[in-house]
Each structure stands twice: as C-alpha cells, then as structure tokens.
Amino acid sequence: MKTESDTGWLLEARGICKSFSGVKVLDGVSLAIARGEVHALMGENGAGKSTLMKILMGEHQPDSGEIYFDGRKVRIKNPHQAHILGLAMIHQELMAFPELSVAENLALGRNPDGAWRQRFDWRSAHREARDWLQRAGFDLPTSARWNDLSVAQRQGVEIARALSMQARVLIMDEPTSALSSVEAESLFRVIRELKAKGVAVVYITHKLDEVFRIADMVTVLRDGRLVDRQPLSKVTPDSLIRQMTGRNIATDFAQGISHAGEILLEVRGLWRRGAFHDANLILRRGEIVGLAGLMGAGRTELASAIYGLQPADGGEIWIRGCLVRIDSPRTAMACGLAMVTEDRAQLGLVQTMNIEQNLTLSSLAKFCIGPFIGRGREREAARQSIVSLGVKPADPDRNVAGLSGGNQQKVVFGKALLTEPDILILDEPTRGIDVGAKAEIHELIRRLAASGKAVLLVSSEMPEVMSLCHRLLVMRQGRIVAERIPTQTTPEEILRLAMPGKEVAK
C-alpha cells in the first residue's frame, strides 16, 4: 500500500505551461484523474489536448507546472519513465513494429532492461500475449503480423500491451476514429472492464455521444486553457459544445433540398478483387450521395477506384454520358473528378511544402505561362482559397506541417476545389477535426452541392451522413446492398443494413 496523498488523486497535473517556438500551447492547465474513472478530455483541435498528454507521457517537458502520481511529485523525463510509473497511451496513429507478430510486439514493449542479453522465449511470449489479449477482451492469433491486423485489432494489441505493463492510467487519443460502430461498442465494453479493475482511462475525443456513454468526468480545454472540469451529470451536449468553442453551434443540421439535375457520374458493375463487387451508382448534379457502412465494407476502396488511386479490375465508369477509363488520379482529374482523401498525412498533404504550394498542387497548370509558374496568379488563387475556406493562419507561406487537423483538411479541400471539379469524392472529410471546423466543412459541402457539383460522401459518422446527404447507399461486405432517403429512414435501420447478417454474401 502506497502512502495516500492529501489530494487523493491518482494522477494530477497542476499549472502546466508549454510553448512551442514562442507560441503558448498550454497556459496553466490542470488535470486531476481519480482511480477507476473514465475521464473525457475535450476541446477543439489545437486546444492543447495532445500536447498535455505528451507531457504526461514524457514526450515533451513542460515549461512550468507540476505532476503528481499517486500523491508523489514526479518528473517524467521520457516515455520509458511514464511506463514505469504506470502510464500508457494508445496513440491516434498507432505505433508498432509492422513486420513483427502480435506476440513480438507485445513482448517488445514490456521487456525489462537488459533484455537484449537474454534469449527470446517464443513459447512464453505467445502464452503471455494470449493471456493479456484475453484480459483486454480481445481474441487474436498471436502469430499474426501487425501489418495484417485491422485498426480495431491493433488497438486491442495496444491495450493488451498497456495492461501487461501494469498501466494504471490509460490514455486513449481518438480511439474510435477508425473503428466501425460495432468495433467501437466492443471497445466501450473493454473500457468499462478496465474501469472495474481500477484503471483510470483518459479519453480524448471529438464525439459527444461517446463521452455521454462512457465518461464519468469531463475536462474541457480551449486555446490551451482549462475551461472546466465537471462530472458528466452536470453537463449537456450543448453546454459542452459551448465550452469547447466559446460559441453556440446548432447541433441539429437542417436537411438540404435536392435539386438534382443531369447525371454526372455513373458507375456500372465496377469491381476489384477482394475489395468490392458489382458496384452500381449514379450521381446527379447538385446531389450529395452518402456511402454508409462499417469499416472494411469497401467504401474507401470503391471511392479510390473511381478516383483512380487504386484502379478497379473491371466495370464501367461513365462521366457526363461518356465511358471513361480511369487508371490514375491524373486521368480522373482530367474527367472533372476530385477527391479529398481520408489520410491527410499520407495522401493529402506534402508536409515539406507551404500552404500555397499545397493548395495549387493539383491545378498548377492553370497558373502557368508555358512551363513557367505565374507566381502572381498562384499567390492570388492561394489567397482566395485561404479566405473562402477560412484557413488559419491565413499565411500562404506557412508550412502545412504546423497546422491543426481542421486547417490541414481545409487545405486539402482547397486543393481539390482549385481544380474546379464537377464531381467531388469526400472520404471521411471530418475525421479527427474539431466541432467548429466540422460545422464549417459541412456548410462548405452543402454550398458545393448547391453550386451544382455532385458529391459522393464516405463517412462513418451517422449524424453526418444523415444530415448532409440526399441519398444514402449502404455498403456491406464489398457490395452496395441498399439505398435510402435519410428523411425516410433511421440510423438504426442503416446500421442494421450495414451489419453482416446470417445469410452468406454472394
């Protein structure tokens, strides 16, 4: 039994300040976590949540402030020390050794100092891995390669690893952002079990419904300051949004009216082996069509095939009544298609370039005189995009790597829009961005449709597809299985259609 502190908190941070190159990211923030509590940490992107967590995990050092663990003042100099104390974090972008097996990944995180001298005991590694996975509530083959796991399975391994390191505080950064509803459900179950075992969970999320389902306490940050810390029974969704944004945002989005016109895109019998089969869809001018479904249903794959990122194996794509062959994004763009990809870091942005260069990357030819770039024209176009999309900071020379998620997403949007596409494919356009930016992007999507573009929206967020789309296509196991009008259906029905049933597909 350790000496109980005067405060009684398991983990407490007091007056944490942190600046990056002169910009104050955290300004006197405090956080207090009790044993066995699920503590939601909320705030818009750039509010300082991730920085605060990285300080707790020893990845950054605070400029000032104190951290207490179990009543004792601690200095966490590096992640290794954080692990020894009993802090573990499941990252937004999971980190592991992709070529190694589940058992190896689990063993590597846990091994004591000097383990490099010992022989690696395969049998016990697999046995222990199975054991910890079971305790974490996951059933996985321990010999599977990390690379072959789904995102949900990888999270399971990360949670098992945290448990195996005797973690007493588990930090989860947007754990459900890449999970389907079903997978999220089982994660919540796991969190409740952890809680019952006395593990404290710090849960970072943008999703209000999740907070109300699993959190006991909620701490809200805004612009690097602590806004409030309160039990969940004392807050409402509206009050939380107000605290996060400092303003009111309507949570119930109005249903737009479709003035759908001519057919811009028609897909007939498109297929790619192992991804999707016999996909048929029609997209009209002015229309927003949603692709709903669970993770792995083939939505992103279908969208990528239409855009030529991963071309289809067969089937037809017709654009404005002409049969086209799309084998790369370049040919897709020539046909008037543009896509906002899901993975900003990998597919969306060139991190070594500034905002302007990223914005004009797809449409550079427009600003050229012969082979030469017309710098004046380019700058003008970048300025206009920045203003119309509200990119902050509004400085075209700023490097994109330093922008918040929402602003990065606006740049990716701007890049697609500068190509003046007729057809816009959006893959999870609001994933991992804050409430304020999300509402702005929703408004933008409506405006684009109203201006006569056709939009294909892939989204895992039910409220988003229900409120934005004129029509909804549901994908299940690589097939489009149903079409619904959002006003004439319910999220429950969509979810039911999306879930693999007893009948075998095909």
Added chain:
Amino acid sequence: MNTPSNGGNISKDSNRTKAWQWLARYGLAVALVLISGILCVASPAFPTWQNLVIVLRQITINGLLAIGVTGVLLTGGVDLSLGSVVALSGVVAASFAHPGEYPLIAAIAAGVLAGAGCGAINGAIVTFGRVPSFIATLGMMTAARGLALVISGGKPVSNLSADFNRLAADNIAGIPVLVLILAAVAVGAWLFLKWTRLGRYFYAVGGNELAAFASGINVRGVKIVAYTACGALAGLAGLLLASRMTAGQPNAGVAYELDAIAAVVIGGTSLNGGVGGIGGTLLGVLLMGIINNGLDLMQVSSYYQQIIKGAIIIGAVWLDKRQRK
C-alpha cells in the same frame, strides 16, 4: 497528431534555437567566407585571380554532377552511377572526336546522349521496375563502367581533334569555357526548379510521393525526367573531362558520385527528398573546391585531405539535422 510540431521541443532557450537556425541557414556562406579568409592569410597564392580561375575550373565537373544529382535527391532518389557514366560518356564522346571524322557537335551530342541514356534507363528501372534507386543506380555504376571498358577496349581513347581538346582549355573574354558552361547550367537548373511547374513537381514527389500521385502528378514521368537530366549532365561532365585529359579514359571518374552527393548534402538538400535547391548545392561545391585548393596550396598531404573532407561532410549534415529537430 494535432500538436503544432513546427518548433520541435527545443523551445527552452529560443535565442539559442534562433542562433542554430541562423547558423544552419547562413552557416555555409559564413564557413565559405571564414575559410577563404584563413586561406588568404595562410597562403599568399590563394587570393589571386589566377588561383580563383583554377578553383572554378576544378569544380566544374563536380558542379555539373552535383546539379544533376540535386534534382534526383529532391525527388527522393539517389544516383550512384555518376562516376561510371562520366567515364562511359567520355569514351563515347572521344570515339566521335578523332580528327577529320565528325564535326565537333557530334562528339558533344554523343557524350550527352550517352549520359542521358544511362539516366533514362536508371529512371525506367526505378519507376517501372520499382527497384530502389540505390540498387538500380548501383547496378548502372557497374554496367556503365563495363560498357566504357568494352567500347574503349580498356585503353584510353586518344588522338582527339584540336577542337575537342580546346573545349576545356579555351577562354572566352578571359573566363574559361568550363566555368561559363557551369554557370549556364546552374542558372538553367535554378530557373527550372524555382519557376517551372515540372520543377515544383520535383519537390512534391520528393516531399510526399503518394500525395503527389493523388494530386494528379505523373510521378513516374517526373522521376524519369530527374534521372535523365542527371545522366545528361553527367554526360556533359564526362565529355568535358575527356577534353581536359585529351583522351576518353574508361577508368576516369571513380567515386565522383560521392563527391557530388557530398556537395549537395552540405548544401542543405535533404537525402529524404523534397527539401533543398541549386543555391545550396553551388555553395557546397564551392566550399569543397576551396578546401581542396587551400589544402593543396598549404601542401597538406592528400591522405589528410580525405580525412578533413569526411569530417566536413558529417559536420554539415549534423548541423542541418540540428536545425530541423
């Protein structure tokens, strides 16, 4: 990750950070001035017009290679075949330069085309064959050397026309032709990278190949252009070297690619691609040239010179990393 990652985590002492950034940005120019100053004091022969011309002539070959490989490094690749391509194109150019056979232009064209051909093959292997550039150009390094030996029968190709031999020896208005060629190529490359669409694509492909592809850029085309241009410049360097040596030597240019890559990296171009440029490369080439020249003048043994050069290369990259942290 949604924390601002632009300053890294060395904000404890922002003055110190700024000093490092300043040093990394202007350090090369400062080093150049500093070393030149020291050499002026140490060797009275250094600050003469004559010696300056010698330095500039000496850096021409490395300069051409470095400019070419800057483009390849920017797209995220590397070209290790340069030295062998220099030898091959020197031999090819020399074969067309015997007196009274072909006009001078044929020899020049043959040399440049031989280099460009090697570069295009490199590019095709890297893009269509999906072979890592390190391996593809390593293969070319061996194959091109072999081809040079086959063509020349292992012996220097000599008995060249006076016109050809004058290329590397002549002056125009007191300035060596070699230096004029380097200057023209440098200006052209700078214009290309800074002001053309294709040049911008070099940076995009090296910065994030996938994002460049998703943005509608013909990534393969861009890479093939980079390797081909690099090869063509190596061809030009090769024929100029043959002219300077008045023979096409199949054993010339060994390890030239390493000097070129070193100069580019000293000049701040990232081995990971997407960051850098011609200005830095020229400074890097100049710095290496002046150090070579200065050490020669001070009669430092060439054995020691290699050690000093190695230390400078590592120091420059260390400084660069330090600033980017």
